[in-house]
Amino acid sequence: MLEIKNVSTSYGHVEALRGVSMAAHPGEIVSLIGANGAGKTTLLNTISGMTPARSGQILLNGVEITRLSPEKIVNLGVCQVPERRQVFATLSVRDNLTLGAYTRMRGRGEPPIKDRKTLHLDIETIYAMFPILKQREKQLAGTLSGGEQQMLAIGRSLMGRPKVLLLDEPSLGLAPLIVRDIFEIINCLREIDTIILLVEQNARAALRVADRGYVLETGRIVMAGPAADLAADPAIQQAYLGKQGR
Amino acid sequence: MKRLLIARLGSPNLIAFLIMALGLAAAPVFIDNNYIITVLTIIALFTMLTIGLSLLMGYAGQISLGQATFFGIGAYSMAIFSTRLGLSPWLSLLAGMILAGGVAYLLGMLIFRLHGHYLAMATLGMNIILYLILTQQVDWTGGPSGFRGVPDLSIGGMTLSTDTHYYYLIWFFALITIALSLNIVNSRVGRAMRALHSSEIAAETLGIDTGRFKLQVFALSAAYSALAGGLYASFLGFISPSSFTINASIKIVLMAVVGGLSSIWGATFGAAAILVIEQWLRTAIKSLVPGASGEQEIIAFGLILMLIMIFMPEGLVTGAGKALRARIARRKPERAQPAGG
Known part of the structure; x- marks a missing residue:
């Protein structure tokens, strides 16, 4: 199980994550959605140790990995698929x-x-x-x-x-038909019983494939829940799924 | 040791290596000309220097315009340790390699925070500092007028004194350098180095400690250079700071680029090509243009380099290999691979 407790990360004086807490279990696909600059990629980089957390705790199966080097974190089974492949x-x-x-x-x-x-x-x-x-x-x-x-x-x-697979924008820059294939693949990855964290701009597809989702806004988690519930939420539909609220 | 040297050499590499070793071993039997033997020996020295840089630039993707620093450290260690400190010449050679490797590791910790042009500048600075030390510390180095009386190496009681002795000794070490490097680039470490060159971010996400790798390759390239430096000092018996300036560093870069970065054979071939062209021009220009001086030589040299870079931007070895493959592909079009979709 991956637990993130009250994690904050900053680039110099700019706070990118402000007290983020979340959890994910093996065999589960968890989507992180949010606008550009909301802190999605930062959260993945913080977990993988590329951008260490300033405060808070990250635990993998009860072992703290918060301030380990990226190499040690990889050794423990956290694998990242970086943005732009x-x-x-x-x-x-x-x-x-x-x-x-x-x-x-x-x-x-x-x-x-x-x-x-x-x-x-x-x-x-x-x-x-x-x-x-x-x-x-x-x-x-x-x-x-x-x-x-x-x-x-x-x-x-x-x-x-990987015990934890971090997918950063896997659909970025791909043709729509190919995007469908990629999400098909992600769906199949459920079978390898790994914790999958999926960061996506394509919120609709991400929520369709995920079990649960978190919504990030300016470094904070503003909403969390089962993916189907989030996809049905009017506020999310308006902000991220491109549907006009009435 | 044997396993380390030949275990991972693929058969084409192994065959090329054996042919080269045999050819070099036989050469002095047929060549009764000290000048040619000396040029071949210098090629061996620059092969070691260029391979070190090739590992650093072509495989690990880190630029260095200061390889002559370690060449100089090796040469002066040989000279100073063996005369002033009374070490045996072989120990002095080893000490020079360790010293250069250590200096590279420590300097690397500082300068590998930099990337691209900034890193290039820092390595240039390193070379300038060495030059200043060599010219200013007259008591130790002999200053600008150089250091005389570097002792000869000896093997089992036999002192190496002739050019042919040194030819064999230096090529022996150059061949070890080639074999070791071919092995490194074809191993897990080599793959990690190329990965680091291709995408540092991705390499890190796979658990490759990129920082440590850069340092280790830098230290290894420095040790190669110092080995060349120590042998060079012993071979000539006299060294002076002018052999270890930025010009020498740039010559090493030229050799690596002309031969083809990211190819160990390219480094070897590049060193040979540059030195042969240089020597050839010395006589060729004079017969073409009566009364020509060194300046015309430099112009012709520059032109040749430009032509090589225009027509074979990947270097002679990689470029020639590609041209050959393209020719074969043209002859057998049905064998050509379809492009990736």
Whole structure:
């Protein structure tokens, strides 16, 4: 279980998160929605240790991870799919996936990878989920289409066997048809029994796939609840789903 | 050690490596010309320097315009430790490598906070500081007029004295450097380095300690440079600060770029190409333009570099490889891969 207690984060003097508290359980997809600059990405970066929290506590299965380095947090099973995918453009698809298991190959992450065979089997598991990646195995990641790159970015983070998967704007800059595929994939990720935190601008799709949701506004959580309830809320419909209130 | 050196070399690399080693071993038998042997020895020295920079720039994506700093630290460590402090020449060589690696690690902690142009500036500054120390600390370094009497290395009681001895010794170390580096870039560490070059953010989200990696690669490149420096000092027996200026650093960058960054073979080939072109121009320009001086040489050299960069911006090795593949692909169009959709 991931617990976030009263966390505040700031960039210099600018407060990006103000006393955020939330929780998420394995097998659950939790969406964070909000406008630009509401603090969604900051919250993910705070969890992954890239932008450490100024105050408050973050606990993963009861263990405090608040001020650990990003490497240690990854070792504990928190994997982030960064905004704009950030695949390693000059490396092959296979190398990208191999790098996803970086900490496991060093014997830090769980379960460790001790030989080439285990690594190979793990990569095959990802290929089974994303058959297109197997076809592109030897191609440089930079030559993939946007949707394929997003699949690769997700596949790469799954190679780390995440206990917590942080997805930052997976639909960003993708064609509508591809966006549907990506959300289909996210829906399937429920089966791997991981805590999934999904940050999205596309609030409609995010609330459709999620179990629960939190709404962030200027660094504060202003609303929380089951995703279906949030999607039905008139205020949210007006602010984030583009429906005119009467 | 053997496993470390050859375990991960893929077969094309291994074959290229063996051919090169055999060719170099046989060369002095056929070449009875001290000048050519000396040029080949200098190529070996610059190969070590360029490979260090290639690991740093081409793989880890960090620029350095100050590699000659560590070249100088290695050379002067060899000179000072072995004469003033009474260490054996081999220990002095090792001490120089450790010192350069340590200096790089500590300086790296300060300057790797910087990126891009700012990092380049900082490494330039590092080189200038070394130059000042070398020219000002006359009691230790001999100042601008240089340091005389660097002792020869010896192996099992045999003192290395001829150019051919040094040719073998220095190429032996250069080949070890090549093998070790090929191994590094084809390992987990190498993959992590290329990842860091490609996207630092993503590398961090995968648990790669990017900061430590940069430092380690920088320290390794410094140790390579110091190895070259120590061998160089012993080979010539005389060193002066003018060999370790920014000009030398820029020459190393040129070699890495011309050969092709992010290729160990490129570094080797780039070092050879630049030195051969330089030497060749010295005679070629004189026969083309009677009464030509050093200035015409520089102009011709510049033109050649520009042409290489225009037609093979990825460097000679990568560029030639691509051109070759394109040619094969044209001949067998049915084999061509469809572009990613």
